[in-house]
Amino acid sequence: MRRRTLLRSTGLAGAAGLVGLAGCTAPGTSPEETTSTDLDVPDGAAVRVRNTNGSVVVDTHDGDGVVLTVTKRAPTSAGRFDEVTVETGSDSASDGEEGDGAAYLVETVYGTDEARRTVSVGLDLAVPAGTRVAETTTANGRVTVGNTAGDLTVESANGAIEVRNVDGFVTVTAANGSVDVSGVAGVDGIETSNGSIDAEVPAIRRDTTVRTSNGNVDVALGADLDAELLATTELGSIDVDDLALDPGERPARRVEGRLGDGGNRLRIRTGNGGIDLVALEE
Template sequence: MQRTVYAVLALVVLATALSGCTGVPGVEETEQFDRTVAVEPESSIVVINHNGNVAVTVREGNDVLITAVKRSVYGRGELDKVEIEVTEGDPLRVETVHTGFNPRVSVDYTISLPPTVVLQRVESSNGRIELSGVRVTETELLTSNGRVTVNGAPGGDLVATSSNGRIELSGVEGYVMATTSNAGITVEDCGGITGLATSNGAITAEIPAIRGDMTVSSSNAGITLRFAEDLNARVAATTSNGRITVHNLMLQLEESTGTSVSGTLGAGGPTVSVRTSNAGIDLFGP
């Protein structure tokens, strides 16, 4: 009996010791990377991650502050399979580089930029992307299985793309486009919209301006839009197994059947197509 107990204990100790090698999760190991880079005004930055969160904020000064935290529950050896590579220039490039096979590591970035530096692109997966007060110009934010949140972005246009992650855009000075799936989209206080699309998620958006024909689409979830008072556009909204309701909106009706509504705002113009299924659409005035 004693031999059996000793044998079981030995196996437990061995499994614990080899947890990093056998695929059995253990205690989380971390390693932090810090770097300060001097940059020129009006220059740009690109951030490429593979598995983890990216948060970008604004700061005073002429330097970019970069902090990256590598994390793994499969032993410190996994951390060695990932390096943080910083390539100076314009754009400044910050990238997670895999130096070993199939690293089971996530990397979380916190980056602070001078107010004149433009964030050109952020790419990741299995993590969220967060921007606060960062300058953008034709900026792309791409992730999967993560939320995209922007709270203030002076400058120009922005495109946000995710899957299985909610997108929330607020205070973008330029035009925005947002695409995701299995999650909702919220847009407010932005310069304009060029398109919004999701599935199995609700869309709530303010539409102050459009540049051309654009679409707002979802499925199995409702859409709520608020149009600016001075917007000149045509609106065409359709749904199935839901209703379309117009609230205090000066829409000159062309068609209204309950599940299909179309008409013009102001002098008319490009078409805003609004589509969903198995849910309602609410169209509001200012």
């Protein structure tokens, strides 16, 4: 049995709100509950989403407001659902970090250690086109972000990350999971310890690293990209296609050269895997 309830944020100390979720269980099934609430996000505020144990999805919709859908799951019992809440509201600690405008925080809070061990929370945020999203993080789960504005930081300690169509520079960190980045304005850094990387890099604005310890790395480089490139692999080879770079002897394990007018360093690295460097199709 699933129950979908439209909730309103209740007042907390300061400007924050709280979305409280009740439990619902059907015999013979893993308990799951889904609730939705409309969020009162100030115009121009940069949204930050912080989860602990569960996925995060942020994408646009046709509506004018921001809608948060929260899905709680547990393996056997919904008895601890009430010990997990999702706090929402203005984030004074992050104000000023976004350059202009306030920050708005959506954060999962566990009331007990037992709830943290047994209850997962999926956060799905539907936002209007052009909404600024500054951060999406989770300790354990997949993160997907699409069609947002502003510079973005994405992190998952254990789970894959997909970022697409972001009008800003992105920083992506995954400890254990693949990373897929496309349609962004630029890249400030991409890293995973165990997983492949498939990324479009149209621009960089500082020394930038794209690397994994274990996995293949496929990078499409923008035609207008200015960078000093160094690509290396310890166990694997490097292939170059439609770029003014000479891989030298094959199998190549190190490729370096100047892209455009040069400038900032772009390091692309894998410890165990191959690297494919291609020109980004406009």
